[in-house]
Amino acid sequence: MQSNKLGWILLAPTLVILFFFGVLPFLYVVFVSFHQWNPFAASPEMIFNGAENFRRIVFDDAFLNSLGVTVAFVVFAVLSELIIGYLLAQAFMKEFPGKSIFRTIHTLPLIMAPIIVGSVWKLMTTPSIGIIPHYLDEWFGITMNIGTSAPAAFMTIVIMDIWHWTPLVTLTLIAALVSLPRDPFEQAQIDGANKVQTFWHITLPMIIPAVVATVFIRLMDALRTVDEVWMLTGGGPGSSTRFLGVHIFKEVFPKTNYGYGSTISVIVLYLTIVVCWLLYVSMLAPRKNRKG
């Protein structure tokens, strides 16, 4: 009883901060999402409009387009990061010359702020000036213009995200791989399992919790990507890279459409929770059932 009380006392400052800087703003956003509110409208005051914003969102082409490109981005980026990250983690489990230097260089993108990453990639990809379009043209005769080509802009953002965040996946998976017991692998070797079988039936089931945690982190990050995209394409060309984060930003800040922008934010949060829950159920629940 005494330690329980002490625990609450120790937790209290964090809970208070969390309440004021997390829970309260969230409740306010939910409150605003049921209002029509644009301070630069003819009627700048907040007007309650029930679920009108939520009804509108279903038929909003701009939002649905943003949702579509965001889902495509998340699938491409997170899946690629997971595969490349796992391969790199396996590579780092082995000894090879220059391993420590390579590992350090490989981790460097992680310490860069997203806005810097966007700026650097913009410099590298600006048509006719950037190093990437220059050498693509010189070596392969490929014209790359992220200002006019939607696929080029989209793929550049996916590659930029992979470059930036794969090291995180690698580090997480290294930690998981290092902690695995040796016995099951030795047993599998004795039983004659090949590498694919070993991976599928032993490695993967044992690192699934780490994989799920990593996917959760990357999924949530990818769904709210703004900074890099803002710097690199501004959401263009057209609306081809106007991901949800950028769409919300444009709706809330330049357009000052606080009511509708809050509605989109609430919906995106809801979708993120649903996607994470589905992922959790599909990846971890079968494992629990097996145990049961």
Added chain:
Amino acid sequence: MNFALKVGVSALAMAVASSAAYADDAFWKEAAKPYQDVTLRGVTESTPPSNYIREVLAPEFEELTGIRVDIETTSWDQMYDKAIKDMEAGTGIYDMVFIEQDIVYSYLARDFLTDTTKLLADNPDLKAPTYSEDNFTTFADYFRGENGDLYGVPMEAFIKIYLYRTDLFNDAEIKAAFKEQTGRDLVPATTHAQYAEIAQFFTKWGEDHEMDLWGTTAQAHTGHPASWYEFFESIAPTFGVYNWGIDADNNYAASVANGGAMNSDEAKEAMKWWLSMRDIAPPESNASTWTEVGTTFGAGRVAQGLVYGENAGWIAADETKSLVVGNVGVALPPLQDGIMEEVEGGVGYIGYYDGGAFGIPSTSKSQEAAMLFLQYIGQDEVQPDWAVAAPRVTNKTTYDAPKVQAMNEELGGYYDLLRDKGYLFAGAPAYPFHAQVREATAPILYQILTGDLGPEEGLDQMAAKAESELTDLGYRK
């Protein structure tokens, strides 16, 4: 005049000047006494004029008055975000905010700003002897409310001009080739047809001579409002489409069907011409905002272009940034036939007169101290050095300062153009819904730029979208 008289007159002049300076210093020290514990906080866009305030004027003011001044220079988006949130929430964090000319009507509509004329009238002790609203150029009128009072002290003003490379335009071989090809002399264009001819010539010249040279700039980013601004503020007016094609006196109509001009034949012609120029501009144009256009020109990659005057200074004179120093000329933008006569007659404008002011939020807790600082940066005395550091003129006497005259030579006569022809240019229309309509219609413009929509269909959609947004906002009934 004999020697003794000359010495006497000089001594008298020096004595008067030094006593006036002493009197001025005495005013600032005396007026600042009640505010010694005040720290003024301002937020502005990171531009050369704003950086000069932060690095030079604010420290000078601090030293003179003892009032501390923190000027936060940030990106254009962040600047608005911070200022609007502060004023909307009434937190009073900022005592001074940058008011770009195009947002002032939104701020005034929300009573975000302090009436500086009234503030000084109510507090005569605050009025600096060296400050007067009469000192400002007519650009200050953009920051006056309906009562005629000033709500912001102008701090930057420039026009978007037609910049061209004098070294290329005066090159004998190029001139001869141009004459042979077109039958006319190579001189800055006055019409769109001439401009296009020159642009096509130089782009071809660059190709033929394997040079990184193109005939024109284009501020045609496919995901940034800079392209929207280039079309509606710099291109469309030269075809006779003013105020974004929205008729404020006609229920804010945008479409031709309802009495607007956003999708008029003139607007469509303007769009087609602009796209044709974009197509022969450097490849980076599709990713260029106003900053990159300046960089492209400064890198010597274009022969001519429409460039914001705030960039003209470093392009023409800063050897550490520009490769075309000493080779820059300025002219008025090319126009359709009849537009100049129309504008001279008082209808419309030929280009964008941009700039901004520093205003005091109504929510500021240190309005009097902030007013002292605004007067300090609004004095004639501080203007010449400021104009040389960042090409901007807000006070009438600045044009005549020797330093500014010298700079004018380097800039190919830019300041003369600003003074003599500035009246032909105009700021953004007096709409309180500036960013809202821009953001609603910009995605359609981006689709036009990427070729997903044709110019005619796209402008029709933009006009319809503008009207629907204005209806949602409650301005269009």
